[in-house]
Amino acid sequence: MSEKHNYDPASLPDLLPVYYKRLFPYGPYFRWLHYGGVPKTYFLNREFSFTLKDDVYIRYQSFVDQSDLEKEIQKHCPYKIDIGAVFSYKPKERKTIKASAFQAQEKELVFDIDMTDYDDVRKCCSGADICEKCWPLMKIACKIIHAALVDDFGFKHILWVYSGRRGVHCWVCDEEARKLSQTGRTAIAEYLSLVRGGENQTKKVSLDETLHPSIRRALNIIEGYFDKYSVKKQDFLDSPEQWDKVLALIPIEDVRKQINGLFDSLGTNSSTRLTILREQLNNAKEYKKMKMTMEEIMVQLCYPRLDVNVSKGVNHLLKSPFCVHPKTGRVCVPFDVSKVDSFNPFTVPTISQLLDEIDNCEITDTTKKVKDFKKTSLAASIEVFEKFLKNLEESWKGKLLEQSDMKMEF
Amino acid sequence: MDIRTRVKSHKRKKVDGAEQYPHVLQFYSVPPTETISLQEFEEFAVERLKVLKACETAGIKHIRGTEAYNDLLHKEIRKTKLRNILKTSGKENLTEEDIYGRKLDHISHFILRLAYCRSEELRRWFLQQELDLFRYRFQNESIQGSEEFLILNNLDYTPIPSEEKEKISGELAYSISSGHVSTADFFKVYFTDALDLVKSRKVYLKGGYAYVVRDDLISILLSVYRAKLSKALSQTSRALPHLEEDDRLLPMLCGLSKRYLGQDYTNKKPSAGQITADMIEVLSKKSFPLCMQHLHQVLKREHHLKHGGRMQYGLFLKGIGMSLEEALKFWKTEFIKLIDGDKFDKQYAYNIRHNYGKEGKRADYTPYSCMKIIMSNAPGPGDSHGCPFRHTDAEMLKQKLRTNGLSKDAIEEVMTTTKRGHFQLACSKYFEYIHGGVTGDGDVPNFQHPNQYFEESQKRLNGDKGLSQSTPKTPKVVRRVPANSQTTPSQSKSQSTAQTQNSNFGELDDDFMMTEEEMGLLDQKVTN
Numbered sequence: 040m041s042e043k044h045n046y047d048p049a050s051l052p053d054l055l056p057v058y059y060k061r062l063f064p065y066g067p068y069f070r071w072l073h074y075g076g077v078p079k080t081y082f083l084n085r086e087f088s089f090t091l092k093d094d095v096y097i098r099y100q101s102f103v104d105q106s107d108l109e110k111e112i113q114k115h116c117p118y119k120i121d122i123g124a125v126f127s128y129k130p131k132e133r134k135t136i137k138a139s140a141f142q143a144q145e146k147e148l149v150f151d152i153d154m155t156d157y158d159d160v161r162k163c164c165s166g167a168d169i170c171e172k173c174w175p176l177m178k179i180a181c182k183i184i185h186a187a188l189v190d191d192f193g194f195k196h197i198l199w200v201y202s203g204r205r206g207v208h209c210w211v212c213d214e215e216a217r218k219l220s221q222t223g224r225t226a227i228a229e230y231l232s233l234v235r236g237g238e239n240q241t242k243k244v245s246l247d248e249t250l251h252p253s254i255r256r257a258l259n260i261i262e263g264y265f266d267k268y269s270v271k272k273q274d275f276l277d278s279p280e281q282w283d284k285v286l287a288l289i290p291i292e293d294v295r296k297q298i299n300g301l302f303d304s305l306g307t308n309s310s311t312r313l314t315i316l317r318e319q320l321n322n323a324k325e326y327k328k329m330k331m332t333m334e335e336i337m338v339q340l341c342y343p344r345l346d347v348n349v350s351k352g353v354n355h356l357l358k359s360p361f362c363v364h365p366k367t368g369r370v371c372v373p374f375d376v377s378k379v380d381s382f383n384p385f386t387v388p389t390i391s392q393l394l395d396e397i398d399n400c401e402i403t404d405t406t407k408k409v410k411d412f413k414k415t416s417l418a419a420s421i422e423v424f425e426k427f428l429k430n431l432e433e434s435w436k437g438k439l440l441e442q443s444d445m446k447m448e449f
Numbered sequence: 450m451d452i453r454t455r456v457k458s459h460k461r462k463k464v465d466g467a468e469q470y471p472h473v474l475q476f477y478s479v480p481p482t483e484t485i486s487l488q489e490f491e492e493f494a495v496e497r498l499k500v501l502k503a504c505e506t507a508g509i510k511h512i513r514g515t516e517a518y519n520d521l522l523h524k525e526i527r528k529t530k531l532r533n534i535l536k537t538s539g540k541e542n543l544t545e546e547d548i549y550g551r552k553l554d555h556i557s558h559f560i561l562r563l564a565y566c567r568s569e570e571l572r573r574w575f576l577q578q579e580l581d582l583f584r585y586r587f588q589n590e591s592i593q594g595s596e597e598f599l600i601l602n603n604l605d606y607t608p609i610p611s612e613e614k615e616k617i618s619g620e621l622a623y624s625i626s627s628g629h630v631s632t633a634d635f636f637k638v639y640f641t642d643a644l645d646l647v648k649s650r651k652v653y654l655k656g657g658y659a660y661v662v663r664d665d666l667i668s669i670l671l672s673v674y675r676a677k678l679s680k681a682l683s684q685t686s687r688a689l690p691h692l693e694e695d696d697r698l699l700p701m702l703c704g705l706s707k708r709y710l711g712q713d714y715t716n717k718k719p720s721a722g723q724i725t726a727d728m729i730e731v732l733s734k735k736s737f738p739l740c741m742q743h744l745h746q747v748l749k750r751e752h753h754l755k756h757g758g759r760m761q762y763g764l765f766l767k768g769i770g771m772s773l774e775e776a777l778k779f780w781k782t783e784f785i786k787l788i789d790g791d792k793f794d795k796q797y798a799y800n801i802r803h804n805y806g807k808e809g810k811r812a813d814y815t816p817y818s819c820m821k822i823i824m825s826n827a828p829g830p831g832d833s834h835g836c837p838f839r840h841t842d843a844e845m846l847k848q849k850l851r852t853n854g855l856s857k858d859a860i861e862e863v864m865t866t867t868k869r870g871h872f873q874l875a876c877s878k879y880f881e882y883i884h885g886g887v888t889g890d891g892d893v894p895n896f897q898h899p900n901q902y903f904e905e906s907q908k909r910l911n912g913d914k915g916l917s918q919s920t921p922k923t924p925k926v927v928r929r930v931p932a933n934s935q936t937t938p939s940q941s942k943s944q945s946t947a948q949t950q951n952s953n954f955g956e957l958d959d960d961f962m963m964t965e966e967e968m969g970l971l972d973q974k975v976t977n
C-alpha cells in the first residue's frame with residue numbers, strides 16, 4: 040500500500056499539538072461522554088488517563104467541562120488517551136477521599152478484538168501486523184458481535200472504532216450496558232466466546248448439534264466469507280504443513296488419514312481440497328460423530344476472538360477514539376459497522392496526511408467558517424460519530440424527541 | 450456500620466421467630482441481632498465450616514446434582530450441628546427446634562461472612578460453597594416450597610402467554626434441555642437476571658430478554674443470591690476495620706478462615722528468601738506441579754510468557770520463597786534473550802515489583818490457588834497458563850505424563866480421573882506417582898494450591914516427614930540467605946517509585962491489563 044503522506048513516528052511530538060488544536064473533535068466527543076448530563080456528575084467523575092512522551096503516564100485525570108478537557112489535552116498533547124470508568128467521586132480528587140469510597144461505578148461495555156490473537160490461524164502476518172489477507176477476520180468479527188449485541192441483548196448505541204493499528208474496539212453505550220456489573224460483562228463476553236483453550240489445546244471449538252440461534256447466525260455470517268477468505272486470501276490447504284493444522288481438528292483418525300491421502304492424490308489447490316474435505320466429512324461412515332466438524336473448523340478459523348479481560352472489568356481502561364496511533368500515525372476512527380465490508384484500514388488517514396490537508400485547504404479555500412476537520416478526510420468518520428451521537432441523544436431526550444424532530448425541519 | 454452491634458447488641462433472646470424465619474431457605478439479607486457468647490460464636494462457625502467443606506468435597510468428587518453428590522452431602526451435613534438445614538419447608542406447625550435450626554443457619558452464615566470477607570480468595574471460596582449449598586437445598590424443595598420462596602423474595606415471575614410461546618417455539622427449543630416446548634412454562638426475564646444461563650448459552654435471548662424454562666429458575670435464583678452475597682461480602686470487608694477494636698474477635702476470625710483454606714502462601718514463609726534463581730531449573734523438575742513446570746518450560750523455550758502466565762508463575766515463585774531481587778534476576782535472564790534489558794526494565798520489571806508490593810493497603814497478591822487457576826481466567830489462544838489437567842488436550846497431557854516417567858497404568862488412572870472432571874484429584878494422584886507411589890495409608894493429599902504441592906513435595910523429598918527417600922539426588926533447599934534478610938521490603942519500596950508501566954510508545958497496548966489491586970497500588974505512586 041503506497042503511502043502518500045509518509046508518516047514518521049519521530050515527528051509525532053511536532054504534529055500532535057496541531058492535531059489537538061485544530062482537528063480533535065472536542066464538541067462531539069464531549070457530547071458523547073457527557074451523556075446529556077444524566078446524571079450531572081457523569082462527565083465530572085469519569086477517569087481519563089494520558090500517556091505522554093517517554094512512557095510517562097498519568098492516571099486519574101478528570102475534567103469539569105469541555106473547555107477544561109480541551110485545555111488539558113492541549114497542554115499535555117498525550118500520545119495516547121485512555122477512557123476509564125465513571126467513579127463515585129471526581130478521579131482528580133480521589134486522594135481527599137477514603138480509598139474504599141472511591142469506586143468505579145459505571146462504564147460502557149467494551150470489546151477489544153486484536154489481530155494478534157489470530158496468529159495461529161493466519162499465515163500472512165503475525166503479531167501487530169495486518170494485511171488485506173487477514174483483515175476479513177475483523178469484518179467477520181464486527182458483524183457477528185454487532186448482530187448479537189443488537190438482536191440478542193437489545194443494545195442500540197454501539198460505536199465501532201478502528202484501533203489505528205491491528206484491531207477494532209467496540210463501545211456499547213446504552214444505559215443498561217453502562218450499568219452492567221462485572222458478572223454481567225463477563226457473562227456477555229463468555230456468551231460471545233466460542234474459541235477456547237490455550238496453546239495446549241489443538242481443537243479449540245466443540246459445537247452441539249442443536250446450534251444455539253446465536254451460533255447459527257454467526258455461522259451464516261462466516262459462511263458468507265469462508266470460501267473466499269480461506270481459499271483466496273489464506274490459501275489454507277496449500278501445503279501439507281498447512282492442511283495438517285486443519286485436519287488435526289477432525290476427531291477420527293481414519294477419516295483424517297483418508298482425507299490426507301486424497302488431498303495428496305486428488306487435490307490440486309486449496310479450492311479443490313476444500314471440496315474434498317466437505318465431501319469426505321459428509322460421506323464418512325462415522326458421519327454421526329462428525330456432524331459438526333466442518334462448522335467447528337470454520338469457527339476455529341474465523342470466529343471472533345475477544346480479549347475477555349478487557350470486557351470484564353468496570354475499571355478497565357481502553358484507548359479513546361480519535362487518538363493517534365504513535366506507530367502508524369493513523370487516527371483511531373469510528374466506522375459504520377453496516378459498511379464494514381468497504382472499510383479499509385489502510386486508507387484511514389494518518390496525522391501527517393490530515394495536517395497536509397488542512398494546509399492545502401488554507402491556500403485554496405477562502406470560506407472561513409468551516410470547521411477544520413470538515414476540510415479533511417477525517418470528516419467521514421466524524422459523520423459516523425455524529426450519527427451515533429444523534430441516536431444516543433434521542434435516548435435521553437425521551438419526550439423531547441418530537442420537539443427536536445420539529446426543530447430539524449428548519 | 451459497626452459489626453459488633455450486629456452480633457452483640459440488642460439484648461433479646463426470645464424464641465419466637467416464626468415470622469423472622471418464614472421459610473427454611475433464606476437469602477440472609479438481614480444480619481442477626483442475637484447476643485451470643487464468644488464460645489458459641491466459634492462453635493457455630495466451625496459447624497458451618499464443616500458443611501461448606503462438605504460442599505466442596507462433594508463437588509470435587511462428584512458432579513453436582515447427581516445422586517452420589519446429593520448422598521454424600523446429605524451424609525456429611527447430618528453429622529454436623531447444622532443438620533436441621535436438611536429439612537424442607539411445608540410443615541404447618543414449626544417446632545422450637547425448627548426455629549432454632551433456622552436461627553443457627555442464619556447466625557453461622559453471618560459469622561463466616563466476617564471470617565471470609567477479608568481477601569478475594571477467601572470470598573471466592575465462601576461464595577462458591579454457599580451457592581452450592583443453596584442450590585442443593587433449593588432443589589430438595591417441593592414445587593410448592595420453592596414457589597413460596599420465590600414469592601417471599603419478590604421473584605414471582607409469570608409464564609409468557611401461549612400465543613407468544615407459539616410464535617417463537619422454534620427458538621425456545623434452545624432454552625430447554627429436555628421435554629417439549631408446548632408443555633413447558635417459560636418466563637421472560639431481563640437477561641441480567643439470568644446471567645449464568647446467558648454465559649453458558651443455555652437460554653434463548655431476544656432483544657435483551659431471556660426466555661427461561663421453569664427448571665432453570667434455580668439459576669436465576671442463584672444469580673440473585675450471588676449478586677446479593679458478593680455485594681454484602683465486599684461491604685463487610687470494608688467495614689471490618691471497626692472490628693479491630695475488639696481484639697478477641699479478629700484473631701479468631703483469621704484463625705477460622707485459615708482453618709480451612711489453609712495458608713494463603715502470601716509471604717512470611719520460613720523459606721522466604723531461600724530460593725534463588727539458579728535453583729529453579731532443578732526444582733521445577735522435582736517439585737513443581739505440572740502447571741508450573743509447564744510455564745517454566747515455555748519460559749525457557751520462548752523467553753517470554755504472556756500476562757496470565759507471568760502472574761500465575763510469578764506469584765507461585767514468590768510463594769515458594771523467591772525474593773524480589775532473585776525474581777527480577779530470574780525473569781530478566783530469560784526475557785533478555787529476546788528483548789533488550791532496557792525494555793525489560795521498562796515493560797516488565799515494574800509488574801514483577803508489583804507482585805511483591807507490600808506497602809499498598811489494598812494490595813493482595815496471593816499466589817493463585819488451584820480453584821482460581823481452574824475456574825477463572827481460562828487461557829485463550831497463545832496463553833500458557835491454566836491447569837494442565839483442565840486446559841490441555843488429553844493426548845498432550847498423556848505425553849507429558851509419559852515424559853515425566855509415569856507407568857502406563859499410572860497414566861491410565863490419572864487420565865480417567867481427569868476425564869471425570871476431578872482435576873485436583875488427578876494432580877494429587879500424579880503427585881503420588883512422581884513421589885514414589887502411594888504411601889501406606891493411601892492418604893493422598895488433595896491439593897488446593899500449587900504452593901501446597903510444592904511444599905508437600907519438598908517435605909517428601911527432603912525427608913522432613915521421614916517419608917519415601919526414593920530420590921536421593923534431590924537438592925535440599927539450601928539456606929544460603931540469612932533468614933532475617935531485610936533486603937526485600939526496602940528494595941521493593943525504593944524501586945517501585947518508577948513511573949512507567951508500559952513499553953516504548955510504539956508498542957502501547959490499547960488497554961491496561963491491571964487488576965483492581967494493581968490499580969490501588971499505582972494510585973499511590975503515579976501521580977500528576
Ligand code: SF4
Binds near residue numbers: 823899
Ligand atoms: S491441580 Fe493445581 S497444582 Fe495441580 S496442576 Fe492443576 S492448578 Fe497446578
Ligand SMILES: [Zn+2]
Binds near residue numbers: 168174
Ligand atoms: Zn495478514
